[in-house]
Amino acid sequence: MTLCANLVLLFQPLVFILLGFCSESYTCTDTITATQFIKDPQTLLSNGTNFKLGFFSPANTTNRYVGILYNIPPTTAVWVANRDKPLNDSFGTVTISKDGNLVVLNRQKQIVWSSNVSDSTSNSSARLLDTGNLVLVDNNNGRTLWESFENPSDSFLQKMKISTSGNEAEIDLLTSWKSPSDPSIGRFSSGLDPQNIPQVFVWDNGKPYWRSGPWNGQTFIGVPSLDSVYLNGFSLVDDREGSVTLLYNYANDSTIIYIELDSEGDLIEKYWNHEVQDWEIGWSALEDECDVYGKCGPFGSCTYSQDLPICSCLKGFEQKDIGEWERGNWSGGCVRMRELKCERNGTVGEEGKEDGFLKLTTMKVPDFAEWSDAVEENCGKECFRNCSCLAYSFYSGIGCMQWSGTLIDTNKFLKSGGVDLYIRVAYSELSNMQLLSLSRCIYLSLEHAFNIDCKLS
Ligand SMILES: *[C@@H]1O[C@H](CO)[C@@H](O)[C@H](O)[C@H]1NC(C)=O
Ligand SMILES: *[C@@H]1O[C@H](CO)[C@@H](O)[C@H](O)[C@H]1NC(C)=O
Ligand SMILES: *[C@@H]1O[C@H](CO)[C@@H](O)[C@H](O)[C@H]1NC(C)=O
Ligand SMILES: *[C@@H]1O[C@H](CO)[C@@H](O)[C@H](O)[C@H]1NC(C)=O
Ligand SMILES: *[C@@H]1O[C@H](CO)[C@@H](O)[C@H](O)[C@H]1NC(C)=O
Numbered sequence: 112m113t114l115c116a117n118l119v120l121l122f123q124p125l126v127f128i129l130l131g132f133c134s135e136s137y138t139c140t141d142t143i144t145a146t147q148f149i150k151d152p153q154t155l156l157s158n159g160t161n162f163k164l165g166f167f168s169p170a171n172t173t174n175r176y177v178g179i180l181y182n183i184p185p186t187t188a189v190w191v192a193n194r195d196k197p198l199n200d201s202f203g204t205v206t207i208s209k210d211g212n213l214v215v216l217n218r219q220k221q222i223v224w225s226s227n228v229s230d231s232t233s234n235s236s237a238r239l240l241d242t243g244n245l246v247l248v249d250n251n252n253g254r255t256l257w258e259s260f261e262n263p264s265d266s267f268l269q270k271m272k273i274s275t276s277g278n279e280a281e282i283d284l285l286t287s288w289k290s291p292s293d294p295s296i297g298r299f300s301s302g303l304d305p306q307n308i309p310q311v312f313v314w315d316n317g318k319p320y321w322r323s324g325p326w327n328g329q330t331f332i333g334v335p336s337l338d339s340v341y342l343n344g345f346s347l348v349d350d351r352e353g354s355v356t357l358l359y360n361y362a363n364d365s366t367i368i369y370i371e372l373d374s375e376g377d378l379i380e381k382y383w384n385h386e387v388q389d390w391e392i393g394w395s396a397l398e399d400e401c402d403v404y405g406k407c408g409p410f411g412s413c414t415y416s417q418d419l420p421i422c423s424c425l426k427g428f429e430q431k432d433i434g435e436w437e438r439g440n441w442s443g444g445c446v447r448m449r450e451l452k453c454e455r456n457g458t459v460g461e462e463g464k465e466d467g468f469l470k471l472t473t474m475k476v477p478d479f480a481e482w483s484d485a486v487e488e489n490c491g492k493e494c495f496r497n498c499s500c501l502a503y504s505f506y507s508g509i510g511c512m513q514w515s516g517t518l519i520d521t522n523k524f525l526k527s528g529g530v531d532l533y534i535r536v537a538y539s540e541l542s543n544m545q546l547l548s549l550s551r552c553i554y555l556s557l558e559h560a561f562n563i564d565c566k567l568s
């Protein structure tokens with residue numbers, strides 16, 4: 112009693128004054144057992160008072176859900192138990208069932224949600240930690256049976272991990288709510304992609320919707336707004352054997368900050384501004400239309416602009432279907448204008464000259480990068496020698512990236528960020544570039560690489 116009262120006095124003076132006794136609304140413990148359960152509207156408070164577990168109704172509904180909430184004024188649920196089975200009255204209970212599972216019961220004492228761990232014992236308890244993790248432990252041996260951090264809803268909290276072992280079934284996913292008033296599982300999910308260079312994805316019904324770009328050891332290089340964040344909080348462990356783990360741990364513990372996958376498919380980092388007593392946005396994935404995966408189709412490039420069409424073809428490519436492009440449907444993408452020499456098996460003449468690479472600056476690199484252990488000087492040469500290699504990029508922290516097949520989800524950043532991307536084009540494209548374009552290009556021969564400065568001054 113005293114501990115709880117003291118904590119309430121220290122951190123929640125308002126609540127304390129309003130409610131007087133922690134037993135009315137706050138239980139005096141952070142633990143649920145078979146005999147120590149919570150009933151709507153009771154709330155369990157974590158030891159350091161950062162989080163509470165209890166019943167809530169989202170905006171514009173009277174449905175009741177059990178969730179882990181930030182212990183701040185606006186109801187902010189970071190995890191929901193009975194997402195798909197709301198209670199329609201306020202007679203719900205959260206307790207430990209006879210089989211040792213953490214359960215949510217309705218008025219009729221029917222189970223509407225269960226932690227559902229098959230190896231549960233009859234003596235277990237659930238504790239809400241100050242990190243926001245709700246942990247079910249076996250009291251006989253202290254073993255963790257289940258935890259909310261391993262079963263996330265739509266929020267990625269500090270000290271949470273998301274991992275992939277290359278096996279899609281094992282990827283931990285965030286899943287969006289259906290709408291701001293309906294926590295049931297919506298269209299969008301987010302997690303790490305098990306490709307050979309780790310990237311974060313948002314999927315729309317399983318199809319790519321947003322992509323972070325590759326991890327360079329410090330940040331995801333396709334999200335320029337993350338660069339401006341002094342410490343973005345992310346760290347990633349890649350054992351290069353198919354197991355990748357992403358951690359989120361912002362340096363400042365007193366900052367209330369988390370990442371939410373909202374019901375529109377946007378990943379948003381929100382932090383609590385104590386002064387204005389409201390959430391503010393640190394960064395978000397979908398800042399403009401170009402952030403939507405594959406907006407401009409294969410071999411297209413997206414540049415956000417309010418006046419001009421956002422899509423264009425990569426240099427050396429042209430619209431596959433001009434009619435559709437003019438109607439603003441870019442999804443068909445682009446096709447190569449002039450065949451590469453390496454595809455023509457060495458015809459002679461002007462067209463027999465070697466293919467080259469055009470340098471595109473401040474780019475979000477395409478999806479499906481293949482990693483090569485080539486050093487910087489050899490990255491381009493290695494790509495040049497293999498006709499399947501359509502583009503390459505070298506970036507410190509990642510090394511040599513090469514692309515074959517289709518170049519998709521390529522963006523040109525205007526403001527900042529991005530990397531240099533070299534794309535393979537026929538020699539005649541290089542010549543055209545020299546005559547027509549202001550861009551700088553690179554011509555690469557088998558023996559050595561050298562720059563032709565294409566800039567007309
Ligand atoms: C709660 O926190 C206090 C100090 O912060 C600590 O002394 C106490 O042991 C904690 N209680 C439990 C149940 O862990
Ligand atoms: C709740 O409903 C009001 C009125 O229809 C609407 O303005 C508001 O945006 C809704 N809030 C949410 C979170 O859906
Ligand atoms: C509430 O839900 C229970 C069972 O889930 C059902 O029996 C009852 O009719 C519902 N009440 C209303 C008012 O919908
Ligand atoms: C518990 O798990 C079993 C098997 O995995 C599943 O069929 C069942 O629907 C789950 N029950 C609940 C309440 O989630
Ligand atoms: C559950 O386990 C704890 C720790 O071993 C023990 O103190 C307690 O008596 C047990 N409760 C029951 C009901 O077996």
Ligand SMILES: *[C@@H]1O[C@H](CO)[C@@H](O)[C@H](O)[C@H]1NC(C)=O
Binds near residue numbers: 363364365366
């Ligand atoms: C941590 O955040 C708090 C509140 O936002 C701020 O007052 C404090 O200076 C920060 N500490 C550090 C080391 O940045």
Ligand SMILES: *[C@@H]1O[C@H](CO)[C@@H](O)[C@H](O)[C@H]1NC(C)=O
Binds near residue numbers: 435
């Ligand atoms: C856009 O173009 C693609 C292929 O080019 C086509 O499959 C799709 O139906 C078009 N969408 C619309 C809305 O016209």
Ligand SMILES: *[C@@H]1O[C@H](CO)[C@@H](O)[C@H](O)[C@H]1NC(C)=O
Binds near residue numbers: 455
């Ligand atoms: C070039 O040669 C390869 C294999 O030697 C063959 O598969 C391909 O069809 C040839 N391409 C052309 C355009 O002749």
Ligand SMILES: *[C@@H]1O[C@H](CO)[C@@H](O)[C@H](O)[C@H]1NC(C)=O
Binds near residue numbers: 481497498500515
């Ligand atoms: C050329 O690149 C393709 C695609 O990356 C790869 O499958 C193939 O093994 C490479 N060929 C050689 C000779 O390295």
